Amino acid sequence: MFRVISNEGEQLGMLSFIDALENAYDKGLDLVLMSAQSDPPVCKIMDYGKFRFERDKREKEAKKKQQTIETKEIQLSCRIDVNDFNTKVNHAHRFLKGGDKVKVIVKFKGRQMTHLDIGKQLLEQFREACSEFGTVEKQPVLEGRFMSMMILPLKK
Numbered sequence: 001m002f003r004v005i006s007n008e009g010e011q012l013g014m015l016s017f018i019d020a021l022e023n024a025y026d027k028g029l030d031l032v033l034m035s036a037q038s039d040p041p042v043c044k045i046m047d048y049g050k051f052r053f054e055r056d057k058r059e060k061e062a063k064k065k066q067q068t069i070e071t072k073e074i075q076l077s078c079r080i081d082v083n084d085f086n087t088k089v090n091h092a093h094r095f096l097k098g099g100d101k102v103k104v105i106v107k108f109k110g111r112q113m114t115h116l117d118i119g120k121q122l123l124e125q126f127r128e129a130c131s132e133f134g135t136v137e138k139q140p141v142l143e144g145r146f147m148s149m150m151i152l153p154l155k156k
Contacts, residue, residue: 005034005044014040071101071150076126078112078119085122089129096133096153106147119147127151 004012004020007029015023020043024031030048033041072095074088092102104126106119123140130151138150 001040002043003040005042007045067099069099069101071103073103073105076104076106076122078106078108078115078122080122089126092126092130092151093133096130096151099153101137101153102130102134102151104149104151108145108147113145116142116147123147123149
């Protein structure tokens with residue numbers, strides 16, 4: 001026995017599978033199992049092709065509205081010059097305006113590992129330069145020969 005709902009949304013009551021199927025075919029429609037877990041199972045008489053089309057359309061609209069956030073990476077070195085630094089900051093501004101996260105990495109080469117404070121200062125300077133477009137999600141952390149920091153875009 002199934003609880004059957006008509007195409008217009010009216011409850012037709014409890015019908016056997018054969019009766020429900022005949023009822024659907026008389027109207028030129030399909031019998032669709034809507035909820036198999038419920039007791040008794042619920043079936044609906046409808047045009048299955050139209051139902052699938054509308055479901056796919058809703059899923060496509062929901063997918064369009066999702067916002068994907070990419071992570072862009074900017075690499076700096078300890079000995080970066082002022083103009084190069086400003087160029088990297090401008091790239092970060094563009095990424096943050098576009099809604100992307102920015103991962104800033106300072107690379108240490110050779111003996112530069114003894115001067116970690118320079119890298120920390122550089123990341124702090126970068127954070128201040130990007131403060132109007134983003135906030136720091138992850139504070140500067142040393143990972144091997146790299147010091148990295150993550151900046152999130154500000155909410156609009």
